[in-house]
Amino acid sequence: MWIDGRRQTCLDRLDPRVKLAYSVSVAAAGMMLGQPVLLATLLALTLAPWLVLRPPLRRLRALLLVAGLAAAGMVVSQGFFYHGGPRTPLLELPCGLSVAWEGLAYGAVQSLRLLAVVSAALLVVFCCHSSDLLLAMTSLGLPQELAFMLVLALRFLPETIEQGQRILTAQELRGVRGRGPLAAVRRLALMTPPLLGCLARRARQTALAAEARAWTPRRQAARELRLSATDRLVLAALAALVLAAGAAMWGGYGAPPGGIR
Amino acid sequence: MTPVRVRQLGYAYASAHAPSLCDIDLEVEAGELVALVGRSGCGKSSLLYSLNGVIPQALGGRRTGAVEVLGIDPGHTRLAEVSRRVGMVFQNPAAQLFRLTVEEDVAFGCENLGLAPAETAARVDEALERLGLSPLRRRPVQQLSGGQQQRLALAGVLAMGCSVLLLDEPSSDLDESGRAALWRALADLRAAGHSVVVSEHRLDGGRALADRVLAFDAGRLAPTAEPFPAPARRRSGGRGDGQPVVELDRVSGGYTRGKPVLEDLSLTVRRGEMIGVCGPNGSGKTTLLKLLAGLLPPSAGRVVVSGVERPRPARLAGRVGLLLQNPDEQLLADTVAAELSFGPRQLGRPFDPLPLLARLGLAQYRDASPFALSRGERQRLALGGLLAMQPDLLLLDEPTSGLDQESWVALLDLVAEQAAANGTAVLFTTHHREAVEAFADRVITLSRVDGGDVD
Numbered sequence: 001m002w003i004d005g006r007r008q009t010c011l012d013r014l015d016p017r018v019k020l021a022y023s024v025s026v027a028a029a030g031m032m033l034g035q036p037v038l039l040a041t042l043l044a045l046t047l048a049p050w051l052v053l054r055p056p057l058r059r060l061r062a063l064l065l066v067a068g069l070a071a072a073g074m075v076v077s078q079g080f081f082y083h084g085g086p087r088t089p090l091l092e093l094p095c096g097l098s099v100a101w102e103g104l105a106y107g108a109v110q111s112l113r114l115l116a117v118v119s120a121a122l123l124v125v126f127c128c129h130s131s132d133l134l135l136a137m138t139s140l141g142l143p144q145e146l147a148f149m150l151v152l153a154l155r156f157l158p159e160t161i162e163q164g165q166r167i168l169t170a171q172e173l174r175g176v177r178g179r180g181p182l183a184a185v186r187r188l189a190l191m192t193p194p195l196l197g198c199l200a201r202r203a204r205q206t207a208l209a210a211e212a213r214a215w216t217p218r219r220q221a222a223r224e225l226r227l228s229a230t231d232r233l234v235l236a237a238l239a240a241l242v243l244a245a246g247a248a249m250w251g252g253y254g255a256p257p258g259g260i261r
Numbered sequence: 262m263t264p265v266r267v268r269q270l271g272y273a274y275a276s277a278h279a280p281s282l283c284d285i286d287l288e289v290e291a292g293e294l295v296a297l298v299g300r301s302g303c304g305k306s307s308l309l310y311s312l313n314g315v316i317p318q319a320l321g322g323r324r325t326g327a328v329e330v331l332g333i334d335p336g337h338t339r340l341a342e343v344s345r346r347v348g349m350v351f352q353n354p355a356a357q358l359f360r361l362t363v364e365e366d367v368a369f370g371c372e373n374l375g376l377a378p379a380e381t382a383a384r385v386d387e388a389l390e391r392l393g394l395s396p397l398r399r400r401p402v403q404q405l406s407g408g409q410q411q412r413l414a415l416a417g418v419l420a421m422g423c424s425v426l427l428l429d430e431p432s433s434d435l436d437e438s439g440r441a442a443l444w445r446a447l448a449d450l451r452a453a454g455h456s457v458v459v460s461e462h463r464l465d466g467g468r469a470l471a472d473r474v475l476a477f478d479a480g481r482l483a484p485t486a487e488p489f490p491a492p493a494r495r496r497s498g499g500r501g502d503g504q505p506v507v508e509l510d511r512v513s514g515g516y517t518r519g520k521p522v523l524e525d526l527s528l529t530v531r532r533g534e535m536i537g538v539c540g541p542n543g544s545g546k547t548t549l550l551k552l553l554a555g556l557l558p559p560s561a562g563r564v565v566v567s568g569v570e571r572p573r574p575a576r577l578a579g580r581v582g583l584l585l586q587n588p589d590e591q592l593l594a595d596t597v598a599a600e601l602s603f604g605p606r607q608l609g610r611p612f613d614p615l616p617l618l619a620r621l622g623l624a625q626y627r628d629a630s631p632f633a634l635s636r637g638e639r640q641r642l643a644l645g646g647l648l649a650m651q652p653d654l655l656l657l658d659e660p661t662s663g664l665d666q667e668s669w670v671a672l673l674d675l676v677a678e679q680a681a682a683n684g685t686a687v688l689f690t691t692h693h694r695e696a697v698e699a700f701a702d703r704v705i706t707l708s709r710v711d712g713g714d715v716d
Contacts, residue, residue, distance in 0.1 A: 155403075169556055
């Protein structure tokens with residue numbers, strides 16, 4: 001999601017811990033709220049920062065497509081399979097399945113919740129470099145060993161994918177062919193030993209190199225995070241959002257056990 | 262005080278029958294640049310690992326004799342403590358870059374030493390400046406060229422304050438300008454008072470810069486080293502009169518729309534021809550091979566390979582062989598013999614692997630796992646897997662990389678034999694001028710489309 005060299009906005013300049021707090025706060029509020037109007041308001045709130053960030057159109061189209069498909073899938077599947085209360089069939093299929101109005105409504109509410117949470121999470125990864133995210137997580141208590149593993153995974157994942165593609169090509173040029181699931185399983189089985197062999201060799205080299213550079217979990221980060229006045233203000237606003245959602249839930253506007261009112 | 266003193270050093274890996282190092286005596290002064298040369302497996306790396314404590318602390322085995330680096334025995338001092346004094350740059354630069362951006366990677370060692378952020382920042386700035394990497398400080402590490410990655414790894418150990426620097430075959434994947442930039446950086450570090458020990462298969466321009474060149478042979482050191490004689494010319498030349506196997510007509514191609522790596526390239530390769538493809542990193546050598554193997558569609562122009570227009574890997578199976586830089590990526594079978602039979606079996610062709618095994622010098626490993634072989638042997642086996650298919654066209658991506666001269670000459674001899682006997686056309690990319698001079702009937706030199714030079 002991160003784009004190198006993108007114009008930096010006020011959102012980009014926020015402390016990465018604040019960005020994480022934003023994502024967590026929206027998720028918490030989303031879980032507490034249950035009424036469509038409130039969830040739609042929450043979703044609208046999470047969409048507003050995107051206007052500031054203005055992602056490239058191509059990236060936006062891809063995001064909308066993925067989010068739209070996920071939301072539509074949820075509405076349709078709940079339409080078919082919702083059994084949380086009475087069902088009013090809108091459409092009956094010859095195979096015995098039916099689409100119920102309550103299911104569609106429930107799916108729509110769930111989609112609003114999902115979209116709000118996804119929008120907040122995507123915003124964080126769009127305006128926060130992976131290194132900043134990891135720094136934020138370690139400063140919030142993520143063990144250094146785990147953080148190092150995550151960095152290595154991020155660092156080597158693209159190379160490993162490329163390596164897998166090269167192995168598949170080598171197979172094809174040596175006559176491995178065939179389509180369909182069985183052929184795919186066979187190709188995967190053929191790809192596994194060389195890929196694992198390469199990974200094992202690289203892991204050994206990386207471990208030796210890390211030893212040679214004195215790796216230790218008791219390390220001092222080169223950068224220290226400090227909250228600015230703006231960061232504190234945003235944190236206060238996020239706390240207010242969570243409190244308001246909590247109050248709404250206590251006031252009877254949370255997700256009701258019996259379905260949508 | 263002499264920073265590096267080695268007396269009667271011997272070492273054997275736990276699983277090895279023969280020792281890797283025997284009776285090594287060596288002293289390296291401050292401000293001295295020592296080059297170690299020798300073929301693969303002769304003990305160069307083992308000596309470097311002994312100097313930074315990885316032997317025996319991480320690799321085990323049995324070490325005898327005495328090693329003293331800046332007053333400590335690295336074999337019996339905590340590695341974290343050793344790494345404050347001794348910096349090691351390994352052969353594969355990509356495997357030793359741990360962080361996502363250049364400046365973060367340089368800071369990695371300082372963070373491990375527990376330095377205050379201000380101190381780390383100052384050291385990072387200085388190391389980047391000394392190695393000419395300051396303009397790239399925010400760049401993702403995977404976007405750097407091989408030469409830049411190698412200098413970045415060097416900057417990382419420099420920032421830790423190491424005064425003894427060890428480099429294990431640092432230039433094996435670098436083009437000429439990358440090698441020159443690396444050797445310039447090493448000469449600067451020597452001038453700044455660092456003790457530098459470099460192991461290499463070949464020295465090129467480094468020979469003039471090194472204070473001493475020591476030859477390694479079967480785990481022993483010789484006081485002086487004569488340069489390896491360049492291999493004699495292997496090909497008679499004057500070929501190229503057969504049927505065309507490759508026809509490129511005004512071809513452009515690349516990975517990003519509007520940014521071609523190859524532009525307006527026309528080329529005909531005929532049966533039996535061996536063509537060397539040269540050029541700096543980023544000039545499109547590998548891209549050309551990908552176009553010919555059908556991995557990358559051209560953005561413009563016409564590509565015909567072995568009679569197949571608009572080639573795709575599946576349509577070229579058995580007609581085109583592609584030898585990748587890393588042989589491990591194309592070893593697909595359980596045993597060496599099965600590896601050779603793999604391709605013909607897929608294509609339903611009868612095949613007896615024994616004669617080819619003998620030609621490759623691998624007959625004794627017939628039932629061994631391909632991954633149990635040495636790097637040079639695995640490279641030969643991967644090539645054997647392609648030769649077994651009797652292809653019309655062989656594409657070799659940097660076949661000399663990481664191999665000593667004896668190994669790559671043996672490898673290209675096999676290829677030349679195939680070209681002469683079966684009329685296989687061959688394109689090989691390389692940074693080795695000697696390989697081109699000895700084996701190529703024709704040389705294509707590519708230059709970067711943007712006119713730049715990555716290193």
